[in-house]
Amino acid sequence: GYNPENIHQNAYSTNNDDIANETKKETQQRKKASKRSNTEISEVNQSSLVRFFNNRNFHIYIGIVLIFIAAFITIASISHLSFGAEDQSTITNNTIIEAGSGDNATQNVAGSLGAYISHVALTKWLGLGAFVLIIYISIIGLALLRKTKLSFWSLTFKCLILAIATSIVLGFLTYNSATPLYLGGQHGYHINDILLKTTGLFGTVLVNILIITL
Numbered sequence: 001g002y003n004p005e006n007i008h009q010n011a012y013s014t015n016n017d018d019i020a021n022e023t024k025k026e027t028q029q030r031k032k033a034s035k036r037s038n039t040e041i042s043e044v045n046q047s048s049l050v051r052f053f054n055n056r057n058f059h060i061y062i063g064i065v066l067i068f069i070a071a072f073i074t075i076a077s078i079s080h081l082s083f084g085a086e087d088q089s090t091i092t093n094n095t096i097i098e099a100g101s102g103d104n105a106t107q108n109v110a111g112s113l114g115a116y117i118s119h120v121a122l123t124k125w126l127g128l129g130a131f132v133l134i135i136y137i138s139i140i141g142l143a144l145l146r147k148t149k150l151s152f153w154s155l156t157f158k159c160l161i162l163a164i165a166t167s168i169v170l171g172f173l174t175y176n177s178a179t180p181l182y183l184g185g186q187h188g189y190h191i192n193d194i195l196l197k198t199t200g201l202f203g204t205v206l207v208n209i210l211i212i213t214l
Contacts, residue, residue, distance in 0.1 A: 059144045059145070059146075060144065060145060062141075062144055063140075063141045063142065063143070063144030063145040064141070064145070065141075066137050066138070066140055066141030066144065067138060067141035067142070067145075069137060070134050070135075070137040070138040070141060072110060072114065073114075073117055073118070073121065073134050073137075074131075074134050075109060075110050075114065076108055076109075076110035076113075076114030076115065076117055076118040077118045077121060077122055077130065077131065077134070079107075079108045079109045079110060079114065079115075079118070080108060080114075080115065080118035080119065080122050080123075080181075081122075081181070083106070083107040083108050083115075084108075084115075084118065084119065084122065084123065084181050085181055086107055087099075087106040087107060087108055087115045087119070088119065088123070090104050090105070090106050090112075090115070091106065091112070091115055091116050091119045092119075096112045096113055096116050097112070099112035099115065099116070100112035100113075121133075121185075122181070122185060123181065123182070123185060123186065124185065124186050124187075125167075125185050125186070125187055126163050126164065126166070126167040126184070126185045126187050126188070127166070127167050127170055127171065127182055127183045127184040127185030127187070127188050128166060128167075128170055128183050128184070128185075129162075129163040129164065129165070129166035129167035129170070129184065129185065129187075129188070130163065130185070132159055132162045132163035132166060133159060133163050135159070136155065136156070136159040136163075139155065140152075140155075161214065164187075165211045165212070165214060166184070167184045167185050167187050167188035167191075168184060168187075168188050168191050168192065168207075168208065168211055169184070169188070169208050169211055169212060170182075170183040170184035170188055171183070171184025171185070171187070171188020171189045171190075171191060171192045172184070172188070172192045172204060172205075172208045175189065175192050175193075175196070192204060192208075195207055
């Protein structure tokens, strides 16, 4: 039979469902709007970042910085060839600040920082092969100033190979040198030490000849 309460409840239920659906739609729309807004902000930030790194003034600034760094390391490394043996104990037993003052201060003309950098680059790492990396830094700096053109990955690969090859060959040539400064650095010395112990003199000579012919 006719029941007004059932009609009222059905109408009430229908209104609740409509409200719930509208609320759900509004929530979804807000989420979509928020997502679009975040995407737009992200795109704007990325665009700004790209513009910043592509900015001509930024390139000039980084280029000048790299050239100054290369010049500083060059001076420090040349000085290291003269004073490296004397500065070695000071560098290894003191902090950079401590090595720059007092009676035992480093004699490197580039100061204690230069003495430390050149000690790492020339003694611990690649020896004279480190000069190849210094030239590499200079070329990158000049390229950023648009003073020269280059293929970045090709230049990087060639410089790394040349620096490592120089270290190994000089490490072999000065393997029995009495000087505390290995021209091939510790890298070149230890590579040849391993080669001599595993392949003998003949194998080591062959490997170095192959490296020279690269």
